[in-house]
Ligand code: SF4
């Protein structure tokens with residue numbers, strides 16, 4: 263499933279972020295020890311609306327509101343990086359969800375996520391990783407995510423990914439003032455949250471120039487070689503050891519006096 | 528029984544075990560005590576007061592220094608074991624036991640550092656049951672755990688010479704297998720530590736990202752291993768008057784040096800292939816630190832070790848310290864310089880206190896162990912300023 267965000271329609275009313283807090287029972291207005299340069303995601307804000315001021319090509323100033331949350335990558339780096347399967351892809355909805363009981367708190371997912379989405383509970387004694395979980399419970403019941411349901415302007419649309427991509431391209435084709443780009447269609451193997459905009463994405467804080475292959479490709483390429491290399495290396499060492507053993511046996515000379523620390527480790 | 532010594536130098540013999548107190552050890556003990564308090568606070572209160580970590584900079588000094596550098600520097604054990612056990616360069620056997628001990632202590636401290644760094648420490652065992660096998664960290668976690676166990680078993684060769692003597696023959700029998708297994712796992716996780724960064728390609732400064740990262744980490748852990756053995760035997764010489772033939776040291780470090788040439792060649796090819804020479808001489812902070820790492824940690828040491836300078840009194844030692852510093856800088860660069868915006872993170876005093884405290888534990892444990900077991904040469908050793916002051920020992 264997927265969500266299409268039409269940035270031209272967002273009026274910055276914050277209904278979505280309020281809905282997210284209500285649905286996920288996240289606290290409001292807690293003082294945080296970690297200061298942030300601008301309004302951004304944190305352990306209580308799984309989604310935020312960032313206000314961006316852009317100077318248009320005609321010299322006019324525009325204000326755009328950009329909703330930020332987990333993009334729910336099709337091939338999520340965070341889930342691939344999690345060594346205890348605490349972050350994982352929900353098989354029914356393909357949402358990227360978190361199982362706190364399994365998390366160790368290594369924060370490798372935060373290093374791995376290319377969009378810097380997962381946030382940590384820095385002020386808790388036993389902190390958890392937090393991020394938007396696509397309201398997975400609602401999706402399973404066939405509902406749209408809380409934020410999408412709350413959006414009064416239709417800036418957020420929930421549906422099948424392929425259908426939404428087709429729709430995005432239709433919108434772009436029909437309205438020349440849109441940038442001809444669907445953010446999330448190809449980025450790092452594709453994401454389930456898609457964006458269209460009338461202002462250049464790079465000016466709105468989007469990370470551009472990302473590859474089309476998911477980052478986990480590199481990990482898989484490496485990890486799939488490891489067992490063979492390890493086995494080959496082990497056989498080689500065993501062979502060496504056997505060879506030395508035989509050679510020592512075949513030498514007629516009495517064995518040399520052993521020195522201390524004679525190399526048996 | 529207490530042996531009276533002037534000033535602070537004391538040696539206590541309790542039930543046949545020697546405990547030596549020197550001024551340096553008192554300082555180390557204080558550092559460890561402070562670290563203990565910090566660590567306890569960290570475990571009870573989380574990261575808020577103790578660390579400067581943030582959402583933008585989730586990994587800090589503990590991962591970069593205690594874990595990444597710790598594992599690399601503890602590579603001395605496997606690189607020596609490879610030369611002695613795998614390729615039968617028996618002459619390097621003189622350093623094998625002390626290299627093994629440093630590695631063992633190194634890995635135990637890495638485990639301690641990791642434990643302090645994970646947020647949900649009561650959950651530390653979860654990956655043993657919930658297998659996130661797509662993660663490089665999963666492999667690192669398993670390999671480090673297994674390897675630390677194997678190192679501990681291998682070290683029982685030394686322990687059973689003094690305690691539990693009846694086990695000694697069995698340990699000797701098991702050793703050849705342990706050595707082989709103990710050579711597979713370190714190769715795997717040394718390279719996998721580099722593999723950890725493969726997934727962060729889009730976040731890293733390109734000079735530090737390469738599909739060859741695992742190979743780089745593996746090779747550098749190998750050559751820093753022999754450099755560490757050299758640094759460590761120099762320290763042992765200062766404290767215990769335990770001399771290792773400088774010729775052997777030179778040869779051992781030259782083996783490392785040759786491997787380092789391979790590293791340099793790979794890096795040069797890689798930078799050329801990825802067309803990054805512009806980045807190298809860009810003049811930014813990243814490129815300058817890259818140059819510092821490559822020139823100070825690779826080119827200069829290589830020049831020293833393969834030129835007549837190596838035969839000077841401190842040649843090999845300077846080489847070794849430079850290599851160690853270079854590898855430490857490389858690991859730090861991979862995390863901080865390559866991934867974080869400058870000024871976003873600087874370790875808090877408490878983070879330093881923990882890292883320093885862990886190293887202090889290592890030094891103290893090393894001292895106590897070599898003074899009670901046959902690690903350096905053929906006998907237990909005693910600090911030589913104590914030998915000078917008393918003829919009792
Ligand atoms: S955006 Fe980041 S946190 Fe969300 S699924 Fe992708 S990798 Fe995971």
Ligand code: SF4
Pocket residue numbers: 343344345346347348349364365366367368369370371372391
């Ligand atoms: S912090 Fe938790 S969720 Fe993230 S990678 Fe580590 S174990 Fe997985």
Ligand code: SF4
Pocket residue numbers: 278281282283285286308309331393394395396397407408409410
């Ligand atoms: S999908 Fe749900 S969890 Fe995610 S931002 Fe929207 S309301 Fe919040």
